[in-house]
Amino acid sequence: MEKGSLVGNIAKDLGLDAKELSGHIVSPGRTPYFALNYNNGHLQTAERIDREEICGQLEKCILNFEIIVVDSMKIYGFGVEIAYINDHDPTFQSEKLVINITENTALGSQFPLLEAQDPDIGNNSMQGYKFSNNSHFSLLLQTTVKGKQNAKIVLEKPLDHEEEAIHSLVLIAYNGGVPARSGTAQLHISVLDANANAPIFNQHIYEVMLREDLPIGTNVITLTASDRDEGTNKNMKYSFVKIMERASQIFHLDTNTGEITLLGSLDYEDSSLHEIDVQIQDGRGLLDTSTLMIFVTDLNDNVPGLEIMSLIHGIPDNSPPMTEVALLKIEDQDSAENAEIACSVPSNLPFQLTQSYGNYYSLMTTRALDREQVAAYNITVTATDHGSPPLSTSVVVPLEILDTNDNPPHFLQSVYTTYLMENNPRGTSIFSLKASDPDSGENSRITYSILEGNISDSPLSSSISINSETGIVYGLLSFDYEYFQEIQFWVKAQDGGSPPVNSNVSVTVFILDQNDNAPQILYPSPPIDGSTGTELAPCSSEPGYLVTKVVAVDADSGQNAWLSYQLTKATEPGLFTLGLHTGEIRKARFLLEKDALKQSLVVLVKDNGQPALSASVTVTVVLANRIPEILSDLSSVSAPIDPPSDLTFFLLVAVAFVSCFFLTFLLVLLVIRLHKQRNSQLFQSRSVNANGVPVSQFVGIDGV
Template identity: 50%
Template sequence: MAALQKLPQRRRLIRLCFLLVVLWEVGARQMHYSVPEEIDKGSFVGDIAKDLGLEPPALAERGVRIISRGRSQLFALNPRSGSLVTAGRIDREELCAQSTRCLVNFNILLEDKLNIYSVEVEITDINDNAPRFGVEELELKISEMTTPGFRIPLKSAHDADVGENTLQKYELNPNDHFSLDVRSGVDGNKHPELVLELALDREEKAIHYLLLVALDGGSPVRSGTSRICVTVLDVNDNAPIFTQPEYRVSVPENMPVGTRILTVTATDTDEGYNAQVAYFQEKTLGETPEVFELESTSGDITITKSLDFEDAKVHEIDIEAQDGPGLLTRTKVIVTVLDVNDNAPEFYMTSATSSIPEDSPPGTIIALFNVHDRDSGQNAFITCSLPENLPFKLERSVDNYHRLVTTRALDREQFSFYNVTVTAKDGGKPSLSKDAYILLQVADINDNPPTFPHMSYSAYIPENNPRGASIISVVAHDPDSDDNAHVTYSLTEDTFQGAPLSSYISINSDTGIVYALRSFDYEQFQDLQLWLTAWDNGNPPLSSNVSLSIFVLDQNDNAPEILYPALPTDGSTGVELAPRSAEPGYLRHPEKKLPREFKKCKEAPEKLNR
């Protein structure tokens, strides 16, 4: 009873071990490395040979190579050391902008087994960019009636680095009237604000010059500066205020150029010139050409360039509202681009064969290819299919790789080639598809012997024929190709009337024409029976036999000869007396015998008629 209770526990333990093995094998196909940006070409990244469980010389022997899709080659394999090295200068900001993590993914292919391994390389940031302001000098106008504590948003600096290497803090040169406060926005960025600490007096000092410094957290620290010119005015104590601290809008990527997607609005409680609000789009250094346009008086935002979800999924627009004297406030517009199914699947043929022997076993790999759709979600879900009634099937591998393999033995004599169409279809509505064509030649093997169209042949030849006379032509057909279909003929060795059969008959090995090697005499023999053999030129060669009957036709080549009575040898006239009792049909003397030839004529008179 105790043994029966332990049995389910053992089964659960076996299942757990099997699951752990499967998970280990899946994880083993993913390799992760890390390398800092801007290092020299040829710098070590990771030991590929070790992680694949191979010795460095085996990389070339097994055809290990890097395959990547739609991107310049950033890494290479060192065949001597078996390590992964950089193929050139790598700029993290160029690859990933300000993403927190910068990952480069590609695949390692083992050509001999057509195995695919995924490789992920993280490009870490170095402090190679200093903070930079969009403008070198900022002009501000502040009313002298402004009370201490009044805040003025300043232009932010931009640092292309990430983490500790990006912008960390701002500093303001010491002065009596202003201090600096830094606030973090909803996007996590730091925004400097100029704080009025002491009331201004235009008559005392009409212009204040300040220096704003932006510093990053790298080692050594990098910095950027912006000059601030503050002009003191008499009145205008209210800055414009946006109706929302942040605007969000979603737009499909196929929205036409010129479409208005949003209107931002800011109000100013001042009057007259001090309440006139204008809108400006804040520029960021290194930014690509604007996709949107902001109308300065209305706040309308329109599309000026076609959107592409595959290039950018989110656009952030920093907008400033500035009143007449120059007070400003800012807001952010976040435009989310929605994907539409505007990209058909794409094929990347990794390996393909153009010819396959017809005796290849089922499961032979014809091609390895990858399919990719630049869309996302259901629009990027790809299914591949083949036409029906073909001796092939598709096997899906990792990372959208597919193998085209045979499902049964091929027959070149039935189909000498296949033009295989592979169709990749995405899951969009309506779906898009693309075809790839693989031309496969079926190579011949010598699997068919030559075949005669008849099971036996008969031929007739008159006697007294000239030597070398053609008797008959036989032809055998071989459905194979090239040397496997090249047929030669031979005569089976035998004897006839004590002499080799080849002394009577010969056959042309190329044409199959049978010739007589001597003049035949009907009175010596009336027929010949022989076997012919057809061979192909395969390795090993195949053959078949056929029987040939040659009949000799009689010609009138012999004059009649009197056999009886015989003429006397002394020159006299021979006389033969018949007795009176002789009956009709009496022919010879009772003591004399008829010659053997005469007997034959008497027994078979019909032969004389021939």
């Protein structure tokens, strides 16, 4: 058939689309005689095919090949039978054949003719012989066990050398084709004198067993023959009559001695049997033939062949077990156990070999692979035959594990806690967090974000922000410890995979207190008109008498709110003491006559911060034994009177005293009422100012 002829529609036979056949044809050990048309799925001839050249005399000539689909690693096996046609003529080895027969040969003697060759098989092969009419000879055809036709001439009438020394015949060989083909040769039969004897081989068939590893020059066999003639008629020559071209390059025949030696190397895989027809001929042209059968025994001289037919260079790391990663072809040109091959991969690798089709093996995974554990494999596949000694070969299959986004970002800590001093500058960096992702590429690129929330009814995004690339958290506000003491929020880390995977972590920022608030004095409350607070105490009170208590608070916390009280100025030093931590003003001694009834005390309240902040208050203490005295002292405190200078002043005083005596009684009652009302206001003021301030900041060391 011409090149490009249609053989069959592969796509239709397999039920596939032509585009799915993206692969290649593998023809083991042969020229690629076929090609696949990927446009229409047709199988076409790629070369002209000669059946006799490919298959010789085999009854069936089938060309086997495989089509490997690369994408799916599927293998489809095909066989194309080559039908024979009668395209060869029978041919003789020589156009002129010579047979020598002595004239006293007995009637009925048979003489073999050289066989004609026809490479066709079946009915197209050799079917018989015929030759021109001759009264002395007839043609005898015999069928061998293999079905071949052997021709022999039979002597039917006595020969006479003097009457006719040479008989010339035309020998015709024909085959059974339609139409039949034939070939001819000239047959010359020489009649010799009666005293001639033909040489005879000692064996009609010689059989020899040879190892294929024999060196060149090794003696194969020595042919022997005998001849009863004497003199020059006994000089015999050995020759090959029928020998294949390949065998003629391997074997050498010594024409004089009949010794056959190796001229080339034997190869069992090339030919396991060499069948050679040999001939012995004496000086008068008489001859005899014999057949030499040389059997070549196989040795384990071929290393197993291991070839990667298809390969996936990378698979995702979430691929399920039994994922196919490579297709390998394994074969051995030896025979029997020398061609039996065992394949293996290292046992510590998660791969196995499974026979797929014929000599094809699939390399598959045995479990799911994880790129984060092993990113790439170099898989050594070893093929070892069962010969003695065994031969092996190896091939390395590279495989990269492709990353999938199967790992979420992982924070270095499960919970983040950090501290920030209050009054921080706006935009300052609070702290940084870091997450890692064992994936690669975009799957490991992490972006950070803060999950929305509120801080004291304000959006979280208005107070803090995070750098999406570095994970650094910034404060957008200047935080005030007195406003809130901690910030809790969640940070989300999300990778760049598709789909993305994320994880969250809790973050707590504790605001640390600074000493930014001075102590606030709650009692005595500073008068609005700028006057000082006045406290009353009897003159006869004993030392330790509690006159009053200075109460102060500090909005700070910790040691910044630890308050201490100091008496910085007093009218009469030593008369009163001030509790360092309680703020209690007590009498330190009895009142002396020289001591003034009005005592002015300046109290300094200082916190324990660094630097310390303070506040001060002036407390006026009026001493008297009775209420009228106290009231008069109060009058004197508020309106001091200079001593009279003349009698008129004393008269006015006396009139005023008499006039106001009655009013004094009423005034005393009013003062008492006002004093009670003032104490009530003080207690109410304490409860109002202390709202929202920790109780611990009001309690002194002694529990007051």
